[in-house]
Amino acid sequence: MIEPNPEPRLCHFKGMGGPCDLAVFGAPDSLLERLRSEVVRLEQRYSRYLPDSLVSDINRKAGTVQSVDAECAGLLNYAEHCYRLSDGVFDVTAGALRRAWDFRRQRIPSPAEIAAARAAVGWERVEWNGEQLRLEPGMELDFGGIVKEFAADRLVALITEAGYRGMANLAGDIAVTGPQADGRPWMLSVRDPxxxxxxxxxxxxxxxxxxxxxxxERGFTHKGVRYSHILNPHTGWPVSDAPRAVTVIADHCIMAGSLATIAMLKGKDAESWLVKLEVPFLLCDAAMNVSGTLVTP
Structure with a gap:
C-alpha cells in the first residue's frame, strides 16, 4: 500500500557542467551512489573538456580508422539521425566553430576565422559504418548536445531496473520513471531566459x-545586435531570428533535448517546425512572448 504523499530521497551533486538533482522514492544509499557514479562515468567518457576522455582520444586520432564500443556507437547513430532530421543544422562536428567564437570575451570573429573553423565541420565528411569511425584530420566530435540528456535517460533506466520510482535532473535536462509514488505528476519549473x-x-x-x-547562458549583445551561442554549421554564424528559449517534452530526455536544440537552430521557423512534429513544447521568442502547446490558459 502506497503511503499518502510519500517524499522521495534527494541527492544533490555537481556533474556534466552543472548542478544535478536526484529524487528517488525509497532509494537506498547504494542506489544513489550508483547513480552518481554513472554520471561521473559518462562525463569522463564523453566530455570534450577532459583530455583523457574517450571523445578527446577520438579527436586526437582524427585521420585514422577507429573502432568504438556499443554505447558510443549508439550515440553516433543518434547524432546521424539528428543530422538528417535537422537538414544538417544539428551537427556533432560543429564544436570546431568555437575555435572562432569566444562568447566569454564577447568577441566577434573575422570572416577568415569563421571560414577556417568551418573547414573542420561537416558530418557528411565523417566515415561511419556503425562500428568504425574516421574523422578527417582537424575535425572533432562534440557530444555536448546529447550526452547530458542521454545520461538523464540512463539514470531513470537504472532506477527502474532497481524497482524504484524517481526523477533525474541534470542541469535542467530531466527524465522521470513515471508519475510520483502517489500518482501525482512531477511539477517542473521552466527557466526564465x-x-x-x-x-x-x-x-x-x-x-x-x-x-x-x-x-x-552564453549569448551576448554587441552594438544592439544579439549574438546567440547557437551556431549554424552551414554559415558559422549565430542563428538569426532564433528564439530565446525552447522547451520540449518527449518520450526520452535525449529526444527532448535534440528537438529543442534543432528548433533553436531553425531560427524563425522554430515554432512551425515543432508544430509539424506534434510534440509538446514551449517557445519564448526575442520579444519574450511565450507560445506553444504547453502554455497554461
Missing part, C-alpha cells in the same frame, strides 16, 4: 523527459 528568479512556466511531467535549449 532573462535570468530572473521567476519561472517562465510550470509544466507537469508524467513520463519521458523534458529538456530546454536557449541563448541565455
Amino acid at each position: 532573462q535570468g530572473t528568479n521567476q519561472a517562465m512556466a510550470s509544466v507537469a511531467l508524467n513520463k519521458g523527459g523534458l529538456a530546454s535549449s536557449g541563448d541565455y
